[in-house]
Amino acid sequence: MLLRPPLQPCILKQPMKYIAATLITTALLLFTSCKKDPEDPASVVQPIAMSVVKLTVKPVWANAPFDKNAVYGSAGGQRVQTTLLKFYLSPLELVANGTAQRLFDADLFDVTNGAVQRVLSIPAGNYQSLRFGLGLPPEINHIALNTIDPNAPTGSNSGMYWSWASMYRFVIFEGHFDNDLVATGPLPFNFSLHTGRDTCYRARTFPLPLTATGADTTRITINVDVSRFFTDGNQVLDLSQGAVWHGEPDGFALGMKVADLEIGALSVEAE
DSSP states (O other): OOOOOOOOOOOOOOOHHHHHHHHHHHHHHHHHSSSSSOOOGGGGOOOOOOOEEEEEEEEETTTTEOOOOEEEEEESSSSEEEEEEEEEEEEEEEEEEEEEEESSSSSEEOOOOOOEEEEEEEEEEEEEEEEESOOOOOHHTOGGGGGGTTTTTTTTGGGEEEEEEEEEEEEEEEEEEESTTTTOOOOOOEEEEEEEEEGGOOOEEEEEEEOOOOOSEEEEEEEGGGGGGGSSSBOOOGGGGGEEEOOOOOTHHHHHHHHHHHHHEEEEEEO
16 A cells, blocks of 8 residues: 655745735835825914904093083083093994904993093904993893902992892983082082983994904094083983982983983094
């Protein structure tokens, strides 16, 4: 019987250069599959350039600087001296192509002693108008006082909150007056006009074309002409017919007149 030698297992032998080539190819494929696609420049969020805004709220009497110690002749036929004037602006916004950029929600300005300034910021761009309200809109006017920082413009330390009404004074306008225009002595009577309540909130939009850039400071001035608190050329505030109103239902017509005159006394300019 013829015996055959046992079969040997077949071992495939690959050349070393083939193995090396395979490893290199695999590594290249892995590297290529892990490499990120280049970002689309249009999808990269660019930082927004901001512009500094210096806001000045300035009291005047007609075309002259306002002086709380001066006695003026009013359109109502009285000699008047204003000893306290402070008010809320809320909100303050610049408008660009119908889109509003808010500078602040609400701020309190006491201009009794002269102009008051704020330094704010907005996105750089071209704007067409400025809008704000004199007073507080209902959503702020009815906020619970205990939820607000006492030192905030609408906080308890502002001296603007009516506890009896659970809402705010919008404008405090106080001083002295005399019905005798030719007298020279002290003013014998007091006036105290505090607008408030939602129906006394007044909002206006002012055309104000300006370009705000990141390189320059934009300056905006809101002029408060106290002489026009007494007339707008149509309505006249005669203090002899009513010199006190603190939001009571009685005399509400006086409060509405005062609110109309006060918003009409504001004007704006930019540089």
